[in-house]
Amino acid sequence: xxxxxxxxxxxxxxxxxxxxxxxxxxxxxxxxxxxxxxxxxxxxxxxxxxxxxxxxxxxxxxx
Amino acid sequence: xxxxxxxxxxxxxxxxxxxxxxxxxxxxxxxxxxxxxxxxxxxxxxxxxxxxxxxxxxxxxxxxxxxxxxxxxxxxxxxxxxxxxxxxxxxxxxxxxxxxxxxxxxxxxxxxxxxxxxxxxxxxxxxxxxxxxxxxxxxxxxxxxxxxxxxxxxxxxxxxxxx
Numbered sequence: 001x002x003x004x005x006x007x008x009x010x011x012x013x014x015x016x017x018x019x020x021x022x023x024x025x026x027x028x029x030x031x032x033x034x035x036x037x038x039x040x041x042x043x044x045x046x047x048x049x050x051x052x053x054x055x056x057x058x059x060x061x062x063x
Numbered sequence: 064x065x066x067x068x069x070x071x072x073x074x075x076x077x078x079x080x081x082x083x084x085x086x087x088x089x090x091x092x093x094x095x096x097x098x099x100x101x102x103x104x105x106x107x108x109x110x111x112x113x114x115x116x117x118x119x120x121x122x123x124x125x126x127x128x129x130x131x132x133x134x135x136x137x138x139x140x141x142x143x144x145x146x147x148x149x150x151x152x153x154x155x156x157x158x159x160x161x162x163x164x165x166x167x168x169x170x171x172x173x174x175x176x177x178x179x180x181x182x183x184x185x186x187x188x189x190x191x192x193x194x195x196x197x198x199x200x201x202x203x204x205x206x207x208x209x210x211x212x213x214x215x216x217x218x219x220x221x222x223x224x225x226x
Contacts, residue, residue, distance in 0.1 A: 001195055004175055004183040006207075008200035014177035015203055021130060021178060028130035035090065039079075 067224055069158075073141065074220040076111045085145035089221055093137030093211075095119055101164070101217075112162070112217040113139070117169055120213040127210045128180045137211040141221055144204035153225050155198040159209065160219035163189040171216030176208040187216050201225070 022029050071080035073089035080087040095116040100106045102114050121127070121136035145155060163170045171187030175196070185194055196207070209218075 001191070001193060002183075002185060004185070004194065004196045006177075006182060006196055006198045006205075008202065010177060010179065010182070011198070011200060011203050011205045013179040014205060016179070017128065018178035018206065025130055027134070031130070031134070039088070043081075 067226075069222040070145070070155075070225045072220055072222040074111050075113050075218070076108070080223075083147065084225065085147050086142075087144065087221075087223060088142045090140045090142075091138075091218075092134075092140065093119075094218075095137075107217075110217075112219055114217050115171070115211040115215070117213060117215050119211065120172070121174070121210050123172065123174060123184065123212045126180070127174060127176045127208060128178055133176075133208065133210070139209040139218060141207050141209075142204070143198075143207070143223065145201045145223075145225060146204060148225050149200070149202040153201055155196075155201055156224040156226055157196040157198060157207075158193050158222045158224070159196065160193050160222065161187050162192060162217040162219060163187050163214065164217065165189065165215055169214040171214030172212040174208075174210040174212045176210060178206060182207075184212075187214060192219070 022032065070084050071082070071087050073080060073087060075091065078089040091113055094113040096102060096104050096107055096114060101110060107114055115137060119137055125132045127133045127136070127138070143155065143157070161171065166189050170189050173185045173187060175182040175185055
């Protein structure tokens, strides 16, 4: 199996490059903002569904 | 096959992990679909895979650390944030699962990128089904991109093992 090693220094460099690109490139910034907003909305919708399911009265079982 | 349960497995139908260990997500920005099976939507959904065809591959000579280039091609992105393990000096073994469907050329080709540049130009060979990223530190969250750069192949999933 092929192995790709990713060092801590590479991750630091990648995160610095990402921050710089986000500052410099408005398209990239908008793209990432929309992606994270969409994810946050999806998580909130899932939580809301759970809350509604928990709050809903349970159906009575037939005797 | 592994003797350890994965900390997380991200697939097309289950692209997000959120738990005590942290957070991981998989995004797909462009894929291929259409007849015949197994390239059609129903088959891809049933087999929980993304398909990539040779005629939609990226130009491997471009720099996909640049958003302007990345945004014009098909790629997968994984965001990994397992900082809860950082203090324990743990590492991450990230397995990229794939299938190559044809025995003849081309197999498949994936450019593994970070935001800082190319990590590896990875060939996907018929008969093989995975490659490994060994991530030495979990102190920082990170993004990794998988650019479709050639061949006819299927993406099956990403499994992360904290070790």
